Amino acid sequence: MFSDVKSYVNQRITLTKYEIVDSTSNMFASGIFAIIVAAAVLFLILLGSLAAGFLLGDYFNNYGYGFLAVTGIYFLFLVLCLIFRKNLKNLLADIAVESAMNAMTNQDDDEDEE
Numbered sequence: 001m002f003s004d005v006k007s008y009v010n011q012r013i014t015l016t017k018y019e020i021v022d023s024t025s026n027m028f029a030s031g032i033f034a035i036i037v038a039a040a041v042l043f044l045i046l047l048g049s050l051a052a053g054f055l056l057g058d059y060f061n062n063y064g065y066g067f068l069a070v071t072g073i074y075f076l077f078l079v080l081c082l083i084f085r086k087n088l089k090n091l092l093a094d095i096a097v098e099s100a101m102n103a104m105t106n107q108d109d110d111e112d113e114e
Contacts, residue, residue: 026103049070052073053066053067056069
């Protein structure tokens with residue numbers, strides 16, 4: 001009986017280690033994926049801003065005014081973010097909690113299937 005209990009405890013420890021490795025690897029992979037997506041979005045915004053600056057510059061017959069207009073759009077966006085920062089923080093927190101709950105639910109479903 002003692003050997004069965006010892007075996008059970010060792011198996012639970014091993015299982016816990018595997019669950020920690022699984023959770024850590026999932027968090028790491030999610031973080032790397034988020035970094036890759038963020039970099040792609042930043043490049044899109046940068047190139048889109050340059051294109052908009054030149055396009056508006058042609059429209060105004062002055063590239064300086066075109067880039068100033070793009071800067072004004074970003075400034076307006078920043079002001080709106082500052083005005084609605086509490087709502088944005090709550091929205092982002094809700095998304096993070098929902099994502100974590102979905103991950104935990106999926107992990108529980110995986111355990112049930114085994």
